Amino acid sequence: MGxxxxxxxxxxxxxxxxxxDIGKEVVLFGWVHGRRDLGGFIFIDLxxxxxxxxxxxxxxxxxxxxxxAGELRLEYVAGIRGVVHSRGSQINSRMKTGxxxxxxxxxxxxxxxxxxxxxxxDKIDSDDSVRLAYRFLDLxxxxxxxxxxxxxxxxxxxxxxxxxxxxxxLETPFLVKYTPGGARNFLVPSRLSPGKFYALAExxxxxxxxxxxxxxxRYFQIVRCFRDEDLRLDRQPEFTQIDVEMSFVNQEELFGxxxxxxxxxxxxxxxxxxSLPIQRMDYDESMRRFGNDKPDLRFGLEHVDLxxxxxxxxxxxxxxxxxxxxxxSIVKALRVGKEYxxxxxxxxxxxxxxxxxxxxxxxxxxxGEGGEWTQSPLAKNITPELRQAINAACGAESGxxxxxxxxxxxxxxxxMANLRLSLGKRFGLIPAFGSGGEWRFxxxxxxxxxxRDEEAGKWVAAHHAFTRPHDEHVQYLxxxxxxxxxxxxxxxxxxFEIGGGSIRLHRSDVQAKVFAALxxxxxxxxxxxxxxxxxxxxxxxxxxxxAIGMDRLAMLISGAPNLRDVIAFPKTQRGTDxxxxxxxxxxxxxxxxxxxxxxxxxx
RNA sequence: GGGGUGGUAGUUAAGUUGGUUAUAACGUCGGCCUGUCACGCCGAAGGGCGCGGGUUCGAGUCCCGUCCACCCCGCCA
Numbered sequence: 001m002g003x004x005x006x007x008x009x010x011x012x013x014x015x016x017x018x019x020x021d022i023g024k025e026v027v028l029f030g031w032v033h034g035r036r037d038l039g040g041f042i043f044i045d046l047x048x049x050x051x052x053x054x055x056x057x058x059x060x061x062x063x064x065x066x067x068x069a070g071e072l073r074l075e076y077v078a079g080i081r082g083v084v085h086s087r088g089s090q091i092n093s094r095m096k097t098g099x100x101x102x103x104x105x106x107x108x109x110x111x112x113x114x115x116x117x118x119x120x121x122d123k124i125d126s127d128d129s130v131r132l133a134y135r136f137l138d139l140x141x142x143x144x145x146x147x148x149x150x151x152x153x154x155x156x157x158x159x160x161x162x163x164x165x166x167x168x169x170l171e172t173p174f175l176v177k178y179t180p181g182g183a184r185n186f187l188v189p190s191r192l193s194p195g196k197f198y199a200l201a202e203x204x205x206x207x208x209x210x211x212x213x214x215x216x217x218r219y220f221q222i223v224r225c226f227r228d229e230d231l232r233l234d235r236q237p238e239f240t241q242i243d244v245e246m247s248f249v250n251q252e253e254l255f256g257x258x259x260x261x262x263x264x265x266x267x268x269x270x271x272x273x274x275s276l277p278i279q280r281m282d283y284d285e286s287m288r289r290f291g292n293d294k295p296d297l298r299f300g301l302e303h304v305d306l307x308x309x310x311x312x313x314x315x316x317x318x319x320x321x322x323x324x325x326x327x328x329s330i331v332k333a334l335r336v337g338k339e340y341x342x343x344x345x346x347x348x349x350x351x352x353x354x355x356x357x358x359x360x361x362x363x364x365x366x367x368g369e370g371g372e373w374t375q376s377p378l379a380k381n382i383t384p385e386l387r388q389a390i391n392a393a394c395g396a397e398s399g400x401x402x403x404x405x406x407x408x409x410x411x412x413x414x415x416m417a418n419l420r421l422s423l424g425k426r427f428g429l430i431p432a433f434g435s436g437g438e439w440r441f442x443x444x445x446x447x448x449x450x451x452r453d454e455e456a457g458k459w460v461a462a463h464h465a466f467t468r469p470h471d472e473h474v475q476y477l478x479x480x481x482x483x484x485x486x487x488x489x490x491x492x493x494x495x496f497e498i499g500g501g502s503i504r505l506h507r508s509d510v511q512a513k514v515f516a517a518l519x520x521x522x523x524x525x526x527x528x529x530x531x532x533x534x535x536x537x538x539x540x541x542x543x544x545x546x547a548i549g550m551d552r553l554a555m556l557i558s559g560a561p562n563l564r565d566v567i568a569f570p571k572t573q574r575g576t577d578x579x580x581x582x583x584x585x586x587x588x589x590x591x592x593x594x595x596x597x598x599x600x601x602x603x
Numbered sequence: 604g605g606g607g608u609g610g611u612a613g614u615u616a617a618g619u620u621g622g623u624u625a626u627a628a629c630g631u632c633g634g635c636c637u638g639u640c641a642c643g644c645c646g647a648a649g650g651g652c653g654c655g656g657g658u659u660c661g662a663g664u665c666c667c668g669u670c671c672a673c674c675c676c677g678c679c680a
Contacts, residue, residue: 034640041637054640074630092640115631118614125615125629129672183679203680229679294680356606356676414676463680490680500680547680562673573673 004029004079004108015051019099021084026102028053029110031140032076033120042069043101046080047120049145054092054101055080065107075113075120075140081106128564132578135569147566150269151554155222157268158242158550161261162220167244170211170219172204174226179528182464183227186237189594200226203547205464206532208245209504212543213535219245222550231573233562234496234552238571242553244501245545251487251503254544255280255443258491258499262441269557274439278491283447291332291417293447296495297440299429301420304394306331309386310406316386318378320363324406331406332416333390338399340427353422354405359415363404367396378404421495430495442492446470449486450517458519463488465514466532467502468544477513484517487544498553501546508536 004027011026033052034045042057057069065080072078082104092098117134118126122143131138138144159169178185178199185199203225211219221243228237246254255277263274279297286293289302307330315322324331336342342350351362365376371391373379396402403419405412424430431437449469450459459481461467469477473484487503505511511533515525525533554566564570571577591598 036639036642037636038639038642039636041639043639043642045640056638058637060637087638090638090640095640098640115613117630119630127610127615127672129610130614132672227679230677232679233674235679353675358676418675497680549680572671574671578672 002108003106004081004110008079008081008106010079013050014046014048014053015096017053017084017097017100017102019086022086022100024084025081025105026084027079027081028055028102029079030077031120032072032074032078035072035074037070042066042072044069044072044078046078047142049142049149051096052142053097054087054095055082055104056101057104057107061103062105065104068107068109069104071109073113073115075116077110077113079108079110080104129572129578132564132570132572135579139568144565147554147558147560148568150558151566153269154265154550154554154557157265158220158222158261161264162218162244165218165257165260167218167220167246168216169221170216171221172201172207172223174201174224175199176201181528183229186226186228189596191594194595202227203241204243205466205547206529208243208545209466209532209540209543210535212245212247213538213540215247215541217247219243219545231571231575234555236551236563236567236570237575239563239567240550242499242548242550243545244547245543247541247543249542249544251445251489251544254501254503254546255489258546258548262491265553265557266439272439274441278441278443280443280445283444283485286444287413290420291413291415293444293490294492294495294497295442295444296421296424296430297442298431298438298494299424301334301336301423301427301429303416303420304333304335306333306390306393306404309389309393313383313386313389316381316383318381318386320378321406328409329407330409330412331404332412333394333405334403334416334419334423335394335396336401336403336423338397338401340423342401342426346426350403350419350422354415354419357415357418358411359405360407362415362419363406365402365404367391367398367400367402369398371396371398373402438494440494444490444492445488446485447488448482449473449484449488449514450481452482459517461514461518462486463500463502465518465520465529466505466511468505469510469514474510474513477517481517489546491546491548493556496552496556497549498556499546499548501544503542503544506536506540506542508533511536 008027010029012021012028014028014030017026028046030046030048032044033047036043040059044055044057045052046055057066059066080102082102084100085103087099087101116137117130118137120137120140122141124143139148163169175188175198178187178197183202185202188198188200190196190198204221204223208219223241223243224238225241226238229235231237244258246257259276259278262278263276266272266274283293286295288305289295291303307324310316310321310331311325315325321331323329347362347364354362363377365373365378368374371388373382373387390396390402394402405415421430448462449467451462453460467486467488469484469486476483489501490497491499505514551563551566555563558566560566569577569579576582
């Protein structure tokens with residue numbers, strides 16, 4: 001090597017020099033971020049991950065350096081030795097280092113760069129596919145560097161917090177046994193066991209419970225998980241969880257630990273004090289008011305459940321509503337105050353969205369002076385009594401618009417939850433990503449243990465089969481499974497589920513009853529969960545835990561608009577990597593070694 | 604599996620009712636310039652419109668198919 005690196009060591013980053021450093025001789029390394037060649041005078045913005053510093057080349061200071069600086073182009077890599085000077089009257093207040101510049105005495109160009117496919121700057125104006133194909137350049141953009149540096153801080157902070165609170169960082173296998181149910185697994189063929197497959201772990205769930213059985217008391221891990229499901233803005237096939245499990249605690253104690261962690265993260269990363277404890281809400285209440293179990297509490301537009309009212313009025317003479325009287329169906333309304341305007345076109349769009357979510361339509365009613373309804377398919381037949389009762393229940397006044405949904409409970413909730421969010425966006429009630437605003441955390445608690453699978457005509461576990469039911473509900477496991485609430489919880493932030501967990505079943509006798517309610521026989525239970533069931537027989541302590549979505553947490557903290565912006569090397573929506581070309585072809589010889597045969601994909 | 608948005612120089616975009624050599628900005632290249640910081644000025648190169656087919660005298664512009672990226676439903680905690 002030359003003088004730089006071997007002899008001339010970096011003295012500062014490109015983000016730290018201030019007026020206090022004026023007069024010092026410094027050595028900086030970095031990339032050419034900007035170039036302004038005035039002929040006899042050249043300005044270069046030198047960038048590293050810490051920031052940008054203006055360095056200047058003048059023939060009168062060092063002719064050789066000035067001459068060579070003429071070759072510099074964007075993204076060339078260079079080292080400079082120079083002296084820090086004040087910019088005098090030319091201070092750039094928009095730059096952190098804007099008070100100073102470095103007048104260069106010596107320059108070395110370490111490497112040249114071809115013209116990059118997009119400019120390395122914060123403004124994202126390239127298509128995602130271009131960014132992902134040149135991810136190494138995308139990651140060089142200061143905004144992406146900030147985002148990943150923040151993620152690194154989050155990792156460190158997480159380790160410190162849990163270590164400080166007596167948690168052991170323990171590892172669990174990625175190559176695990178395939179078990180049906182839950183998320184689809186990525187499969188890995190086994191060479192040593194012909195015809196058999198490992199599954200990539202979709203979570204360390206069972207292993208962390210075994211740590212509790214083994215007496216490790218408190219465990220955490222920042223762990224990669226794999227799920228072969230379709231991608232979304234907030235879903236990647238491999239993602240990172242902060243996985244936590246504790247023994248001898250109840251739900252409240254676990255919440256306390258996690259709230260402490262969240263508060264520390266917001267304090268250290270954003271300088272924001274989260275007021276504790278975090279709000280709790282029953283699952284049933286969340287479904288009733290918002291239609292889902294991850295409500296965005298930053299705005300209103302809450303649902304009004306009219307089921308009881310409509311039943312009491314026996315449908316109020318409206319044929320459409322009579323269908324909603326049967327068991328399992330509900331009626332909900334959403335009041336749009338007269339301060340919000342919705343055009344005919346808006347309403348058509350909303351109806352289209354509703355239909356997309358499974359609705360038959362989107363009934364509406366404009367409330368008049370005397371509480372009468374117009375512009376409504378319901379107006380003609382409804383009894384005045386029911387109409388007034390609905391107006392009262394919704395708090396509807398003249399000029400307001402009521403939007404209705406009725407039918408199967410799950411459909412109504414889904415459609416109305418979607419409608420609420422859609423209206424929230426239209427009315428500007430949901431701040432854009434990264435624009436600051438409120439942080440509305442919420443624990444959603446006490447959900448039902450089982451869900452009814454109508455197609456299969458049986459009860460299925462709403463979460464997984466190892467969640468502990470409320471003690472007072474254990475009696476209903478056989479007679480009325482739908483009534484059983486359990487110690488499961490989700491941590492929600494601004495409409496995103498950022499974590500979920502449960503207090504686990506630690507007694508095999510209760511576990512057996514849960515399996516019975518699910519129609520899982522001994523044989524099946526044994527083959528799927530044998531080792532865990534065995535473990536419960538040998539002195540399993542009461543325990544519970546949670547998994548926090550690290551990527552979502554990083555996304556929300558950094559204000560990134562999607563998960564890809566906080567994951568260094570993410571997959572596209574089709575699960576491919578545009579830079580490496582994964583997934584790719586393999587040789588037939590590799591396949592035969594693994595006892596795997598290809599079939600032609602059907603189209 | 605389904606619905607939606609988009610694909611035009613390296614990049615981001617504009618392209619009127621289908622009509623002569625497809626525009627602009629940034630970037631790139633060459634020249635000039637000693638206080639710029641979106642430097643400025645002069646000049647140049649660079650694409651045939653994702654791909655395939657069709658309609659037409661004539662297709663970025665219309666039709667069909669297909670690929671890719673993104674958003675959503677299903678799926679997934």
